[in-house]
Every structure is written in C-alpha cells, then in structure tokens.
Amino acid sequence: MSEPTRKYSVTMPSDVAEEARSRSGPSGLSAYVTAAVARQIERDKLDELIAACEAENGPVDPAGVEAKLAIFDEAESTHPGQVA
Template identity: 50%
Template sequence: MVMGRATKKYTVTLPEEPAEEIRAEVGPGAFSAYVTRAIERQREHDRLEELVGRLEVEYGPVTDADPSAAESGRRGKDSHRSGIRVVTSAMTLAEVTPPSR
C-alpha cells in the first residue's frame, strides 16, 4: 500500500537514466511512492490548467499587469489586519494576538 491506499501493480516504460537516478536517490523501496507523488502533482497541475482555461474563457486572459495588481491588493489587505501574526515553532502554526496597548 502507498500512503494507506489500495495499490495495483502496473507496467510502465520509463526513460532509463532519470528513472535510475531517482531510484538511486530514494532507494528501491521508495521508488513507487516517488512516482505516485509525481503522478499526483501532474494531475493537480492538469486540473489547475483546466481551471485557468475556464476562468480565461469567462474573464479573459491574464495580462502582465494582473499579477502586480493582485499583489498590491494583497499587500493592502495585509497592512490592515488587526495585529494578527503567524508564529512558526517546531512546525506548528499558531495565530497570536499581540497584547492590548
């Protein structure tokens, strides 16, 4: 089982050089998990491409100015947040409100 899910054996043909490099890096026991994660990332990428395509049909293509405008808007919202900070410690995220003044 990979990541707690039922598995099924498949035969695929891969380019030898990158496949052997990956197998050497992750070890033979982790090769299937590595390939599974790569497939999952590709599926996510494909779904995001489909979403972008649908959004572009509805709203038009993204222009070069759009990312800058979105970033400026995000920064404006962040500066108006009411004193909430995110503290990272031992891989745990916690929201902390500073003491009242």
C-alpha cells in the same frame, strides 16, 4: 484505511529511472513515482481551471497580476514571516 493499489508497468528512459531510484529514499521508487504523478495531476487540473476561467472571463491581465504581487511583496517586507 489506505487507498487500494494496483501494479502497473511503466516504461521510461533508464537514466530517469535510475535518478528517481537514487532519490526515492526509504519510501521507495513506487512512492516517489506516485508523488510525482499526483503533483502532475494537480498541475493538469490547475491548467484546466485556468483555461475554464479564462474562457469565461478572458485572459489574465499581466499588469493586474504584477500589481497584486506588489501588494504581497510590500506586506512581506513590512511584516516578514507573517504573510501567507
């Protein structure tokens, strides 16, 4: 069974609404907007998780991130298409 739905009124600039409508395809504007809002909620939750982790452990070390990305890049160049 699918989730229950409710109808909402949303105000947005007409150029944004028309662009969204033109891109929504056969699924329709409601599905397009729902997907966009769901993605934003995921991003907001990720930001909250990062903030909580940084509050507990301190900020992420950019050099450490670069080092880990280099490991992935090396693995991808050695084994193309096999690194997920």
